[in-house]
Amino acid sequence: MDIIVLLKQVPATETNVSIALDGKRINTDGVKWVMNPYDEFAVEEALQMKQKHGGTVTILSMGTEKSVEAIRTALAMGADTGILIHDPAAADCDGLGTARTLAAAVKTLPCDLIIAGQRAMDDDNYLVGAAVAEFLGIPHISMVIEASVEGGTIRCRRTVEGGTVVFEAPLPVLFTTQRGLNEPRYASLPGIMKAKKKQIETKTLADLGLTPADIAPAVRILSMRTPPERTGGQIIDGASAAEKAEKLVNLLQEAARVI
Ligand SMILES: Cc1cc2nc3c(=O)[nH]c(=O)nc-3n(C[C@H](O)[C@H](O)[C@H](O)COP(=O)(O)OP(=O)(O)OC[C@H]3O[C@@H](n4cnc5c(N)ncnc54)[C@H](O)[C@@H]3O)c2cc1C
Numbered sequence: 001m002d003i004i005v006l007l008k009q010v011p012a013t014e015t016n017v018s019i020a021l022d023g024k025r026i027n028t029d030g031v032k033w034v035m036n037p038y039d040e041f042a043v044e045e046a047l048q049m050k051q052k053h054g055g056t057v058t059i060l061s062m063g064t065e066k067s068v069e070a071i072r073t074a075l076a077m078g079a080d081t082g083i084l085i086h087d088p089a090a091a092d093c094d095g096l097g098t099a100r101t102l103a104a105a106v107k108t109l110p111c112d113l114i115i116a117g118q119r120a121m122d123d124d125n126y127l128v129g130a131a132v133a134e135f136l137g138i139p140h141i142s143m144v145i146e147a148s149v150e151g152g153t154i155r156c157r158r159t160v161e162g163g164t165v166v167f168e169a170p171l172p173v174l175f176t177t178q179r180g181l182n183e184p185r186y187a188s189l190p191g192i193m194k195a196k197k198k199q200i201e202t203k204t205l206a207d208l209g210l211t212p213a214d215i216a217p218a219v220r221i222l223s224m225r226t227p228p229e230r231t232g233g234q235i236i237d238g239a240s241a242a243e244k245a246e247k248l249v250n251l252l253q254e255a256a257r258v259i
Pocket residue numbers: 006007008025036038039060061062063091092093094095096098102115116117118119120121122123124125126127128129217219220221
């Protein structure tokens with residue numbers, strides 16, 4: 001089974017992110033970059049599927065030259081090959097442009113299954129996986145917590161409010177990951193050594209038959225803002241618990257207007 005993992009490199013959640021002077025992007029100076037955590041589940045699931053069914057695991061990423069590091073981590077976990085789509089003309093594309101580009105790259109590869117994260121922890125669009133499936137004209141199953149393949153069919157389980165639902169679809173399929181799908185492995189030392197020799201191919205938009213106009217953003221970022229500083233809390237005084245509760249209810253009704 002030939003499996004493709006869509007992988008994005010994102011700032012680590014513990015890194016200090018500030019907004020750049022133009023107010024439209026983050027300042028990347030000093031940022032620590034990692035594999036998107038939901039994509040770690042995707043890599044792990046692809047490796048487990050390969051273990052069961054044989055085949056290949058290809059990592060596909062679009063980003064700057066730095067994204068090679070995240071691809072290399074996935075190769076060290078056990079993936080076979082990596083492809084980086086790097087083109088300065090794609091730097092400002094939106095989620096749909098990203099999906100169009102990734103889909104064009106998938107079309108050049110053997111593929112039975114595509115696994116993507118449900119969301120990237122930086123831009124949080126929650127859309128690239130579904131849009132890639134749409135561009136390829138294949139089924140999409142979102143936020144999967146269990147997956148198994150038998151014959152040419154995939155069966156996936158996902159949670160919904162108060163329960164779970166099981167879906168089935170014929171391959172090729174794209175599914176996105178949810179926490180609980182698996183426990184991503186750490187790269188072993190031999191894995192890291194082997195990954196150094198594995199091939200990472202770089203492609204441009206032209207290599208995929210795309211022009212910058214094909215992925216021109218339909219959605220533009222106008223501004224970015226950090227959340228306002230939290231104000232201090234209010235301590236409610238009173239002679240008894242009942243008096244404090246009465247004051248609290250008054251505040252919730254009149255000041256906060258939430259009840
Ligand atoms: C300099 C700069 C300018 C930008 N300008 C704009 C703009 O003008 N308008 C706008 O809407 N957005 C803009 N963006 C956001 C950027 O295009 C987003 O990365 C893109 O929209 C994808 O959205 P997401 O990461 O939130 O994807 P999500 O839909 O949250 O990601 C879900 C999953 O899709 C896959 N995936 C997502 N991105 C990639 C990728 N690059 N490579 C491989 N797999 C991927 C991963 O599996 C991921 O877990 C800009 C980003 C930068 C860095």
